Amino acid sequence: MGKRTFLAVFLIALAALPAMAAQTGFAARAADLLERPAASARATGKLTKKQPLQVLAREGSWVRVGAGPASGWVRLMDVRLDPPPGKLPPLNRAKAAKDNGVRGFSEEELLAGTPGASEIDKLGRYAVAAKDASGYARAAGLKARALDYLDPADVLAPDRLPDDFFDE
Amino acid sequence: MSARRIALVLACAGVATLTACQSGGGFNVNNIDLSAIAKNVGNLKEVKEPEEIQIGGSMAETLLGASPLLDDAELQTYVNDVGMWVAQQSERPGLPWRFGVNSSDHINAFAAPGGYIIVTKGMMKQLRNEAELAGVLGHEISHVTKKHHLNALRKGALVNLLGEGLAASSDKHSELVRQLAGPTKELYARGLDKSDEFEADRVGVVLAARAGYDPYGLPAVLTTLATADPKDNFLSLLYKTHPLPQARLDKLTPGMATLDNLKATQNADRFQKLTRKLKVASN
Numbered sequence: 001m002g003k004r005t006f007l008a009v010f011l012i013a014l015a016a017l018p019a020m021a022a023q024t025g026f027a028a029r030a031a032d033l034l035e036r037p038a039a040s041a042r043a044t045g046k047l048t049k050k051q052p053l054q055v056l057a058r059e060g061s062w063v064r065v066g067a068g069p070a071s072g073w074v075r076l077m078d079v080r081l082d083p084p085p086g087k088l089p090p091l092n093r094a095k096a097a098k099d100n101g102v103r104g105f106s107e108e109e110l111l112a113g114t115p116g117a118s119e120i121d122k123l124g125r126y127a128v129a130a131k132d133a134s135g136y137a138r139a140a141g142l143k144a145r146a147l148d149y150l151d152p153a154d155v156l157a158p159d160r161l162p163d164d165f166f167d168e
Numbered sequence: 169m170s171a172r173r174i175a176l177v178l179a180c181a182g183v184a185t186l187t188a189c190q191s192g193g194g195f196n197v198n199n200i201d202l203s204a205i206a207k208n209v210g211n212l213k214e215v216k217e218p219e220e221i222q223i224g225g226s227m228a229e230t231l232l233g234a235s236p237l238l239d240d241a242e243l244q245t246y247v248n249d250v251g252m253w254v255a256q257q258s259e260r261p262g263l264p265w266r267f268g269v270n271s272s273d274h275i276n277a278f279a280a281p282g283g284y285i286i287v288t289k290g291m292m293k294q295l296r297n298e299a300e301l302a303g304v305l306g307h308e309i310s311h312v313t314k315k316h317h318l319n320a321l322r323k324g325a326l327v328n329l330l331g332e333g334l335a336a337s338s339d340k341h342s343e344l345v346r347q348l349a350g351p352t353k354e355l356y357a358r359g360l361d362k363s364d365e366f367e368a369d370r371v372g373v374v375l376a377a378r379a380g381y382d383p384y385g386l387p388a389v390l391t392t393l394a395t396a397d398p399k400d401n402f403l404s405l406l407y408k409t410h411p412l413p414q415a416r417l418d419k420l421t422p423g424m425a426t427l428d429n430l431k432a433t434q435n436a437d438r439f440q441k442l443t444r445k446l447k448v449a450s451n
Binding site: 028039060061075076077078080081082083106107109110111112113114115116117119120122123124126127128129130132133134136137140141142143144145146147148149150151152 | 225226228229230231232233234235236237241244245248249250251252253256257261262264265266267268272274284298342345346349353356357367370371373374377378379380381383384387391392394395396397401404405408414417418420421423424425426427428429430431432433435438
């Protein structure tokens with residue numbers, strides 16, 4: 001493989017990394033670092049709550065993280081990301097948007113708006129039929145599958161909530 | 169049911185807790201006797217589907233009045249394709265589902281009864297792939313299928329309606345829009361109960377997963393939002409009307425484990441191609 005080809009392959013491989021890769025974050029709660037992305041895998045270390053970490057890879061509902069010298073797999077939901085530098089709109093954008101005449105959707109603008117009869121007609125013109133949406137899904141490689149809803153009792157179990165949950 | 173009758177019934181539902189509708193008689197607005205309708209308060213548990221759609225359309229008209237649709241037919245059709253496909257996985261596939269992206273730079277999404285869903289341009293810019301879009305739409309679709317806004321209106325948000333009077337009009341649709349504008353603004357500025365939002369999260373992830381998408385689309389969006397500055401103006405309404413993204417993620421955590429090992433389509437390429445111009449246009 002020539003140097004140039006190698007570089008091209010390397011760059012393509014780099015671009016193909018999942019969006020979460022190489023991001024920094026912290027542990028949402030204490031969790032075991034596992035050898036493989038499976039609940040049955042052997043624990044090789046521990047994360048403490050709020051411990052800083054680096055996200056190295058994702059596989060389904062699992063992410064491989066590095067925390068200091070240790071690394072291993074934890075559930076995606078046990079990880080929170082740090083803010084990406086400069087990615088979110090800065091506060092002064094609100095004023096800039098107003099100056100440009102762009103209408104926003106702040107509470108003030110919601111309250112001040114007048115109903116848009118022509119807009120609701122336009123919305124109707126963009127609507128698609130169910131069979132067209134199914135056609136889109138087929139072309140996009142999506143297959144419907146039967147899945148039960150999440151058990152509310154499980155989701156709402158109070159002992160699974162973090163200590164600071166009610167602090168909002 | 170006429171537009172006026174819908175407005176009246178909802179108005180009565182709104183004041184039911186204040187017992188005005190239960191009074192023996194003589195409670196009139198523009199000579200319409202509300203006490204007759206009050207006897208049917210028990211029937212208010214169900215608003216029939218055609219009325220639900222009419223009410224939702226009127227509310228959506230008010231929401232679109234605050235920020236018009238983005239002028240991008242290709243993107244609008246795309247969002248309708250994805251949304252309609254996710255909605256087909258729900259208990260109410262036959263509703264006339266309508267999806268739209270508005271022109272707002274604020275980060276939010278809205279649902280109105282009967283199948284009206286609006287996502288802001290600002291939200292679209294935060295998303296990285298189609299699975300995340302499906303997750304957001306799944307959340308909004310769940311608000312519709314679970315009738316969260318309709319129930320909130322019935323619980324009393326329409327109490328102001330009586331104060332505005334119920335003027336007769338030859339145009340029933342615009343009359344309904346006018347009657348519902350105040351309560352709609354009030355409801356969307358105040359937000360739903362937190363329990364409704366948590367329910368929409370947990371139903372929404374399953375709808376997106378049933379549609380074949382990565383079930384972690386919505387959690388990924390919440391993870392992005394959790395990294396934002398809560399004081400950011402562009403998130404102010406979302407933060408005011410929803411539980412904190414951190415709390416929503418924590419609530420979803422145990423249940424998400426049951427969605428392990430699924431094929432997780434993200435369709436990042438098509439999403440990014442269609443949203444690229446949004447990102448270029450205003451950054």
